[in-house]
Amino acid sequence: KAGVTQTPRYLIKTRGQQVTLSCSPISGHRSVSWYQQTPGQGLQFLFEYFSETQRNKGNFPGRFSGRQFSNSRSEMNVSTLELGDSALYLCASSLVSSGDTQYFGPGTRLTVL
Amino acid sequence: QQPVQSPQAVILREGEDAVINCSSSKALYSVHWYRQKHGEAPVFLMILLKGGEQKGHDKISASFNEKKQQSSLYLTASQLSYSGTYFCGTEGLTGANNLFFGTGTRLTVIP
Numbered sequence: 001k002a003g004v005t006q007t008p009r010y011l012i013k014t015r016g017q018q019v020t021l022s023c024s025p026i027s028g029h030r031s032v033s034w035y036q037q038t039p040g041q042g043l044q045f046l047f048e049y050f051s052e053t054q055r056n057k058g059n060f061p062g063r064f065s066g067r068q069f070s071n072s073r074s075e076m077n078v079s080t081l082e083l084g085d086s087a088l089y090l091c092a093s094s095l096v097s098s099g100d101t102q103y104f105g106p107g108t109r110l111t112v113l
Numbered sequence: 114q115q116p117v118q119s120p121q122a123v124i125l126r127e128g129e130d131a132v133i134n135c136s137s138s139k140a141l142y143s144v145h146w147y148r149q150k151h152g153e154a155p156v157f158l159m160i161l162l163k164g165g166e167q168k169g170h171d172k173i174s175a176s177f178n179e180k181k182q183q184s185s186l187y188l189t190a191s192q193l194s195y196s197g198t199y200f201c202g203t204e205g206l207t208g209a210n211n212l213f214f215g216t217g218t219r220l221t222v223i224p
Contacts, residue, residue: 033211033212035214042115042200042214042215042216042217043155043200043202043214044214045211045212045213045214047211048211056211058211090154090155100160101145101157101160102145102157102202102212103157104147104154104155104156104157105154106153106154107154
């Protein structure tokens with residue numbers, strides 16, 4: 001079974017631009033969670049989608065948004081990029097809901113100049 | 114809601130044992146343990162659910178004391194491949210599928 005895939009793997013943007021990241025979960029998994037990882041803040045939860053609905057959201061500004069499609073693929077969008085948005089963005093998929101193992105993708109490394 | 118991990122870093126010689134602790138101030142539904150090597154995504158090690166249990170495979174095991182909201186990861190007879198940063202992720206009782214991760218424990222195993 002293929003693992004979680006994320007595209008693109010690397011991205012360089014400038015301040016003020018917007019970016020869209022994509023995540024394809026493991027086949028059959030309906031929950032997709034997004035995390036931001038930085039050296040200073042560590043791994044921080046962004047949001048979780050299940051059956052096309054956002055079920056939970058972390059403490060991030062409204063510039064961070066996401067959505068999930070009927071095939072469980074998910075996208076994350078960041079508008080008006082700031083230098084502090086430079087990070088590794090990880091998505092994780094799980095079968096159903098809480099208590100399930102979350103399998104991480106390789107991440108998208110975003111650099112904001 | 115971020116759990117506290119200790120120690121922050123540890124250096125072991127091959128064959129030595131280590132314990133990594135994870136403590137939360139909130140009631141927990143589950144604790145997840147991951148290992149991340151530099152430049153790679155976190156890799157799942159194990160999950161412990163509410164009910165207080167202990168799990169293990171090979172030479173890595175973990176315990177979860179839900180009353181104390183604490184979990185410990187035990188690495189025995191460490192191997193070079195155990196090197197990496199270990200994270201615990203905690204899940205509260207709200208039923209939401211999101212994890213709060215500790216700041217990580219950097220484990221280095223030397224020959």
